[in-house]
Amino acid sequence: MTQLKIIVEKMSDWAGFYPSADVVLASDYLADVNSPERCRVINLCRQYDYLSTGYYCSLLAEARGQQVLPSVKTVRDLSRRQWLGVLALNPSTDKHLTELAGSASEFSLVICFGQCAHEALADLARGLFEQIAMPVMRAQFVKKGTWRLQSLESVAIPQLNEDDQTLFANALDGYSRLIWRKPRGRKQYKYDLAILLDPEEKFPPSNSVAIKRFIKAAAKHGILAEPIGRKDFSRLVEYDALFIRTTTSVNHYTYRFARRAQAEGLVVMDDPDSILRCTNKVYLTQLLSTHKLPMPPTRILTKADLGKEQALIDELGLPVVLKIPDGSFSVGVKKANTLEELKTTMREMFQGSALLLAQGFLYTEFDWRIGVLNGQPLYACRYYMAKNHWQIYNHSAKGSASGGFDAMATFEVPKPVLKAAVNACKLIGDGFYGVDVKQDGKNVYIIEVNDNPSVESAVEDKYLGLELYEAIMGEFKRRLDAMG
Structure with missing residues (x-):
């Protein structure tokens, strides 16, 4: 497990909370030249002004390769009022603010790690934290016809009243579960992996059995993997890696997760560049055309x-x-x-x-899907067209249906198909991709490159079995080890 440090300027700032060995004085942290690189830092200094103690704690944490909240960029964005215009209040939020404020034209909201004391404003608090990831801050709203955000500022722990301190303690406990809770068991894991899922998704990339196999495979590599959801954005810094197993898009929370995880130094699949390059077919078409790769x-x-x-x-x-x-x-x-x-x-x-x-239009009985990991073919499937339909999936008024499939060893795949798949992935990155290829005699055509390819039990893993999951988790382990 990665070590956690909670920095305070004076031990009296932590007096109202449960004692923890993770709490350190800012002066001690700044002087600790041997502070471990694999460390998460929550900087709770009283202020973060330029060249202040709080500023230097975040600055040195980044210089030491540690994950720190708030980052120097966040501190600068807050001081430069970069939050202006980032949040448009919807009519529902406007109504809730009016109900909470009563006849007043101003309303103050304390936000701790993306949480607040008013359930009706939970989405608002989370949205502000996603834009400005400050441990504790106060949002001031004014009503001029409609409500708008007037100011956003950091709040020092000693400035919190008793109710706010309770909110802070609960939010911190939820944000970083490592603080007060006992170890999960005697077996220690070297790394933590978050698997981003959407339980409501109609066509998820991995079914529940596959997710369990990923978790089991991760454990074999010394990685503790656990599912998270879209509301766990603020928890990303708890982890060393992120594996996205819900369908991605640029204008979507998955892209925000990928960008935030990459910015925090996590190993990420799908990384944001791969999402950008793969999910828009216009971009992908132009990319393949520019590099003269075969396509219809x-x-x-x-x-x-x-x-x-x-x-x-x-x-x-x-x-x-x-x-x-x-x-x-x-x-x-x-x-x-x-x-x-x-x-x-x-x-x-x-x-x-x-x-x-x-x-x-190019009709074929099936499409090839070649799974490529870090530039090497990993698995191969043939997906057959849905019955009486020209596509693999048939989305009709009666529901959705799909055709059959064959899973096989990559050495059984025609070499031109493998070559086209690998060459396409070289243009995207070194992540985990699924390349759809049509074959018409000796000719092959790249249909698309998926940054979030399907891995379902009894489908893509039909040939490799558990080895498929272990290979993917092994790549996470390799990358995490390489980061030191």
Whole structure:
């Protein structure tokens, strides 16, 4: 487990809380030149002004390679009022503030590690903490027609009243469970891994059995893995690594998790760059085209192409497959079989996106999926088209269905398919990817690169079994060891 240090300027600042050996004086921390690199630091100094004791504690923590809250960037953002305009209050929040403030035109809210004393404002407190990750801060709101955020400032522990101290203690306990709780058992783990899940997701990348196998595989490598959810954003600094097992998108909380984890020095899969490069099909198409990798005949469409459907058919032929840039699991993909269908479908799809992708239709009995980890093929599957449908997934009014699959050894896969998959991943990064490839005789075509590929029990692991999970967790272990 990574060591934890809670820094205070005076021991009297901690007098109202349960004694802990993790609490250290700022003066001792600054003088400790041998402070371990693998350490998480919560800096509770009384102020963080430039060149103050609090400022230097965060600065030296970063210089020592430690994870620290608040970071120097957060301290500077707070002092420069970078929080201005970052939070738009919705009508529901405005209503709750009015109810809590009564007839007053001002309202003060204490926020401790993203939590507050008013359940109705929990999302507001969490949102502010995600923007300005300060341990304890006070948000001041004023009402001028509607409520707006007037100021945001850090709060020293001695300034908290009794109720706020209780909030602080509970929030700190939830934020870093290592402080007062006993060790989980005699077996010690070297690293902590968070697995980000969404229990409500309709098509998750991994089912529950696969998640259990990931956790078991992690333990074999000395990693304590546990699931977290979207409300656990503030807990990221508790961990050494993040494994995202919910469908990613740039305009989505998964991307915020990935960026925050990377900024805190965690090992991350999917890293934010991979999410950015993979989840937008327009970007990926241009990337593959620029590097002359094989893909079906493709056009990027703008609304200026409305009315030019016949020219598109002359170029790509019929049927034409249309895709929104950020769809997944065959959602947002439609096929137009006639000129009239193409006109209607383009008009409908342009209502939700400024750009579309148009591809020539290439029917195959199955698509290859090659799992690539750190630039090397890891697993291979053939996904067959859904019954009486042209895609692997058939999302109809009656529900969703998918075709069958074969899992096999990578050495059984045709070499051109493996080569195309590996070359595509080289353009993305060194993470964990799933490359969809169509094969038509000797020709292969890259359909897309997934930054968050499916790993389900009895599907992708059908050939490798538990070795698949252990290989992925082993890569986390390798990267964590390399960080020292």
